Amino acid sequence: MFTERFSLDGKIAIVTGAGRGLGRGQSLELAKAGADVVCAARTVEEITETAAMVRALGRRALVVQTDVIDSAQMERLVGATLAEFGKVDILVNNAGGGGMQGKPQHEITDDEWRYVIDLNLSSVYYGARAVYPHMAKQGKGKIINVASASGMRGDRRNVAYAASKAGVINLTSALAVAWARDGINVNCISPGPFPTERWQVTPEPAPGSGRARTLPSARFSPMQRGGRMEEMGYLCVLLASNASDYINGQNVLIDGGAMVGGYAPTGYTLDSYLAE
Amino acid sequence: MPVLKEISLSGNVALITGGGSPWGRAIALALADAGATIAVVSTDAEGAAETARQVEATSHRALSAMVDVRDAGSVRTMVGRVLGELGRIDILVNGEEVIFGRSVAETTAEEFRRALEVNVLGTFLCCQAVGPHMMERGRGRVINMATALSVRGVVNATAYCASKGAIENFTQALALEWAEYGITVNALGPGWFADGPVDVERDRAERTLVRMIPQQRRGVPDDLAGLSIYMASEAGAYMTGQTVFLDGAMLGHL
Numbered sequence: 436m437f438t439e440r441f442s443l444d445g446k447i448a449i450v451t452g453a454g455r456g457l458g459r460g461q462s463l464e465l466a467k468a469g470a471d472v473v474c475a476a477r478t479v480e481e482i483t484e485t486a487a488m489v490r491a492l493g494r495r496a497l498v499v500q501t502d503v504i505d506s507a508q509m510e511r512l513v514g515a516t517l518a519e520f521g522k523v524d525i526l527v528n529n530a531g532g533g534g535m536q537g538k539p540q541h542e543i544t545d546d547e548w549r550y551v552i553d554l555n556l557s558s559v560y561y562g563a564r565a566v567y568p569h570m571a572k573q574g575k576g577k578i579i580n581v582a583s584a585s586g587m588r589g590d591r592r593n594v595a596y597a598a599s600k601a602g603v604i605n606l607t608s609a610l611a612v613a614w615a616r617d618g619i620n621v622n623c624i625s626p627g628p629f630p631t632e633r634w635q636v637t638p639e640p641a642p643g644s645g646r647a648r649t650l651p652s653a654r655f656s657p658m659q660r661g662g663r664m665e666e667m668g669y670l671c672v673l674l675a676s677n678a679s680d681y682i683n684g685q686n687v688l689i690d691g692g693a694m695v696g697g698y699a700p701t702g703y704t705l706d707s708y709l710a711e
Numbered sequence: 712m713p714v715l716k717e718i719s720l721s722g723n724v725a726l727i728t729g730g731g732s733p734w735g736r737a738i739a740l741a742l743a744d745a746g747a748t749i750a751v752v753s754t755d756a757e758g759a760a761e762t763a764r765q766v767e768a769t770s771h772r773a774l775s776a777m778v779d780v781r782d783a784g785s786v787r788t789m790v791g792r793v794l795g796e797l798g799r800i801d802i803l804v805n806g807e808e809v810i811f812g813r814s815v816a817e818t819t820a821e822e823f824r825r826a827l828e829v830n831v832l833g834t835f836l837c838c839q840a841v842g843p844h845m846m847e848r849g850r851g852r853v854i855n856m857a858t859a860l861s862v863r864g865v866v867n868a869t870a871y872c873a874s875k876g877a878i879e880n881f882t883q884a885l886a887l888e889w890a891e892y893g894i895t896v897n898a899l900g901p902g903w904f905a906d907g908p909v910d911v912e913r914d915r916a917e918r919t920l921v922r923m924i925p926q927q928r929r930g931v932p933d934d935l936a937g938l939s940i941y942m943a944s945e946a947g948a949y950m951t952g953q954t955v956f957l958d959g960a961m962l963g964h965l
Contacts, residue, residue, distance in 0.1 A: 437740070437745065437936040437940060438718060438744055438940065440936070440937050441714050441715060441718055441940070442712040442713055442714050444712050464715065468713060468714065468715050469712065469713035469714075608960075608962075608963040609963065611925065611960040611963050612960050612964045613925075615924075615925030616925065616926075616927055620960075627949075657890035657891070657951070657952075658891070658893075658951065659891055662949045663949070666946070666948060669715060669717055669718075669946035669947070670941075670946075670947075672715055672946075673937060673946070676937070678936070678940070680934065680937075681902075681930050681934035681958070682938065682955065682956070683925070683926060683958070683959055683960035683963070684925075684958075684960040684962065684963035688950070688952075688953055689949050689950045690949070690950075691890065691949050691951060692886045692887055692890045692951040692952045694952070695884075695887065695952030695953075696952070
């Protein structure tokens, strides 16, 4: 009776950035929960592979090459979904990224700035705008955006990214308020350290090892591990399903407790501080 | 119907305090539906027994007991009994609460203390009593009851707001303390809920309230079901320290 609410049987989901990492994780769990999945991203080979994995789970899949910074392509993505499946129930605005790491933050050019804002923030609006009429017409829809802990705190190496993700968090809340009457839920997920092919959680990096592009090490994760892709997927299923019908406008963190501890190194306790 | 196997609570035992209230009852029925065996405890022994009866009516095992969550001895005895009868506790839902609304001028120190003791001390004592068992097994789920009033104020509610603000921060701090043991600590944050049918047409205050909720309806106890199952299950293993609000988007504009 209650567990059935988690089922996505007969639902159609669009996932952007579905070719790898979190987007693939979300696509596969949505499929396991019963949804057919439209896999969108720039790199066709990668989304073709995700689509094959979705089909191997017994669901239908559609591959639509999409660059999310282009609103016309987002409209086309939704159009292709409607043409193939006749409706859209779930949109996961997962695609994003772009960094200015290593660059002095006062030297970001206008083009670089706009690119990061467009890739992370404008793309979310374009996607939401494109599915809105269809979801409003059916009186039901679930939009899930992917934000970041960077959108809640500062990041000295990447201010554009931090600003864009903060935008996603409040855009989520504002769209939820605007569209709740249409039966649409808009929530976002802020993932903590999830190791991917590109991003690794190092167990305990040697000081000065100079290893590039590592996430805060396990030392900074209260659970002392990174997240697993499936775990991102399970949360996505919760927010995509009828099990979360009264959750709306939320930024839901899944980070093993990292943010509530302020990324303080684990083992750092108040009594040890007081004893100093 | 395809459902993720990771939300199954089969083989789990859930201990639910305040299980006689409409919210505790909805959570008990939800966790039972996902496969858990339920222990319902409350100062309201009659209400707890009724919840246990309703769980058993759905063919899931349940027991009920009386507890005063403000009293460490009462809590220890109750936890010992649940462990004795059911062998384990995988999930602790701290649902016992006092909902108290009165102005500062009219609130006695005793009333203020009672709200803090039931809502905060009671949560602490239940965690303290169940914690060693969960730590030993390297796995556990704690679900606390926060509310939208953990992060907003309302007139004539200082005692309740203070106690629920405390629950949100208690949840964060305990999550860090127990993270390395595989125990997650999260909280449900209901917005404006109703525990029974509300006549929106007749009641002017209700009409105004519902207009303020973007989703145009109050929450009902069953709205807590999905998130409770998620937080209690293997699917929620990487979420900890979080208060997730269920408010029909109200906090988005108020």
